[in-house]
Amino acid sequence: MTFTRTENSPFENSQVLAEDFIPEEVLGRDEELEQISEVLQQIVDNEQPVNAFIYGISGTGKTVSIKYKQRELEQALERYDDVHATFVYQNCESLSSSYQAAIAIANSYLENPEYDYLHEEINLARNQIPSSGLPKERVYDILFDIFDLLTYRHTEYRSQIETALQETTLDVTVSASELVSPGDDPSVSSDKRTEILEKLHSEFDIRPPEEVTDYVTVILDEVDRIGTRDELLYEIPRSRTNSRVDDILPSVIGISNDVGYKESIQSKTDSSLRLKEITFKKYDIDQLQEILSQRAEKAFKSEAYDGDIIPLASAFGRKQGGDARYAIDLLHKSGMKTKKDESTRVTEEHVRQAHEEKERDRVYEVTNDLSQQEKIVLAAIMYHDLREETPIARGEMYPTYKKYSQSTLDNSNVPRRVADYLKKMSQLGLLDRRDAYQGPGESGFEYSLDKVDYNMIFQILGDEEPTGEGGSLLPDELITEFKQQSSSGDTNTQTDFDSFD
Ligand SMILES: Nc1ncnc2c1ncn2[C@@H]1O[C@H](COP(=O)(O)OP(=O)(O)O)[C@@H](O)[C@H]1O
Ligand SMILES: [Mg+2]
Incomplete structure (x- = not known):
């Protein structure tokens, strides 16, 4: 088969659905954006920078908000030539230590x-630092030299x-490099340099570096x-206080998906360090609808999608936290x-199918590591x-x-271990855990299925290598119960249970 372009694709521009697309407008985050603005305003005002920490679970707009504000600040700074701001962005997702982040x-x-x-400036022969081997302090020295x-x-x-020298x-006859940062053995005297530079400044209306404040804001995402x-x-x-940098005003913006991370850093951060905390709340369904309408309008051709897909996809997004x-x-x-x-219009049914598929992928991913x-x-x-x-x-x-584990695995664990399993599966989002006991003393957790349907559970259990005589981890009683419920029309699943016969 050869490739031919899909006729009547529903997409106008699928690019806007890519993860790293920065929308023209960040919707529903007014409060959060305002707080980021407050932090960055220090730079506009040519004052002491503020350090910040942004918290919020995945998908609440942290990354897009900071990038959006960065862009806005950079545009605003074009009007003020006495400040110069550099943003250093690093996503730490696949890094395991500060050392690695510094190298990256x-x-x-x-x-x-x-x-x-x-x-030339930092006298580094190689143009890449090896991912291991150098002492940590050496790596930090290089990093802070770069910032500076x-x-x-x-x-x-x-x-x-x-440019001025060319025009x-x-x-x-002296080079720009030698004028801007003369080495140890300059070919022109310092007075001569100053004289040339002053002439260039006035001829081309260039702001001398002495009059400019330099900010370096390091964004450590995830x-x-x-x-x-x-x-x-x-x-x-x-x-700056430690004299690791001299020429810049450094600041950091940390971003974390893990709200619990707050405690772990607070204890270690000394109180002299000003860290403004910004929390990103979960989106509600209206905010998600707003965001999705904005994207769908650009992503799809007009008339190529049902309006109903927006509330539906928003509801799924809301359910997803x-x-x-x-x-x-x-x-x-x-x-x-x-x-x-080969359809030309995106419908609710397509959204449903896509949701199911994503859920299946997610559940498989987390259940892969579950023990029998x-x-x-x-x-x-x-x-x-x-x-x-x-x-x-x-x-x-x-x-x-106990009954199931005896019959399928010939072995069962004590209640305490089962408690650990239950806890783990609620952390993985397979079970919903709530504390039903309100009084003092022991807690009383109760569990139910969370976002996982029967189909998936059957597949998780049925895929298992045979260990006992049953050929899978599916207890007979479970299949029987399921068939009874299905035939009485009580269950909301569409599992074709004939396949379990
Ligand atoms: N308020 C918003 N307006 C428009 N798009 C948004 C908004 N919040 C999130 N998005 C989009 O949702 C996706 C996830 O947002 P992101 O900022 O990466 O979340 P986080 O960093 O909190 O995990 C991105 O594609 C982003 O463009
Ligand atoms: Mg992010």
């Missing part, structure tokens, strides 16, 4: 031809001087991923399904769910678990 940031500059001057060189003098100013009527070895987070605000990333990806997958169907015992716990909860006995306490489901 340093390398992103050392590898960039735009910053070729760095090699991200100044107006070495960037905009340097290039303005370069000037002055008869000069910083919770670098774990508790988070020195970088406080080394940056301290770096108010996650805009999930909801936007749902639109993308729905469009792909429409295209595959844990899967049996899931089977027991499903059994009680079918009988409408959930939410259920551990003590009440334990006998069912």
Whole structure:
């Protein structure tokens, strides 16, 4: 088969559904954006920078908000030539320590031809720091040296001087580099240099670097991923006091998906460090609708989607914890399904299918690592769910678990271990856990199925390698119960249970 372009694709511009697309407007985040503005306003005002920490679960618009505000600030700063701001953005998602984050940031500059001057300035023979081997302090020294060189003098100013030298009527033979940052053995005297520069400043209306304040704002996104070895987070605000940098005013903006990370850093951060906290709340369904309408309008051709898909996708996004990333990806997958169907219009049905597929992927991903015992716990909860006995306490489901694990695995664990399994599965989002006991003393957690349908559980259990005689982890009783419920029309699942015969 050869490729031919899909006729009547529903997409006008699928690019706007990509994760890194920055929308023209960030909707429904007025309060949060305002708080970011307050932080960045210090730069506009040419005052002491403020450090910040942004918290909020995944998909609440943290990354897009900071990028949006960064862009806005950069545009605003075009009007003020006495401040120069550089944003250093690093996503720490795949990094495991501050050391690695420091290397990643340093390398992103050392590898960039735009910053070729760095090699000469910091005397680094190699243009890449190895991912291991160098002592930590050496890596930090390089990193802070780089920050200290991200100044107006070495960037905009340097290039303005370069251009000026080409266009000037002055008869000069010295290079821009030597004028901007003379080495140890300059070919022209310092007085001569000053004289040339002053002439260039006035001829080309160039702001001298002495009059410009340099800010370097380091954004450490998903910083919770670098774990508790988070020195970088406080080394940056301290770096000026510690004389690791001299020419810039450094600040840091940490971003974390893990709200619990707050406690772990607070204890270690000294109180002299000003960290403004900004919390991003989950999106409600109206906010998600607003965001999705904005995207759908650009992503799809007009008339190529039903209006109803927006509230539906928003509802799924809300169920997913108010996650805009999930909801936007749902639109993308729905469009792909429409295209595959050779249909020209995205409908609710496409959104439903896309949601199911995403859910399946997610559940498979998290259930992959479940032990057989844990899967049996899931089977027991499903059994009680079918009988409408959930939410259920551990003590009440334990006998069912014990029966199933004996029959399929010939082995069962003590209640305490089962409690651990239940807890883990609620953290993975397979079970919903709530504390039903309000009094003092022992807690009384109750569990129910969370966002996982029977179909999926059957697949999780049925895919298992045979260990006992049953050939799978599916207890007979569970299948029987399921068939009874299905035939009485009580269940809301469309599982074709004939396949279990
Ligand atoms: N308020 C918003 N307006 C428009 N798009 C948004 C908004 N919030 C999130 N998005 C989009 O949703 C996706 C996830 O947002 P992101 O900022 O990456 O979330 P987080 O960093 O909190 O996990 C991105 O594609 C982003 O463009
Ligand atoms: Mg993010």
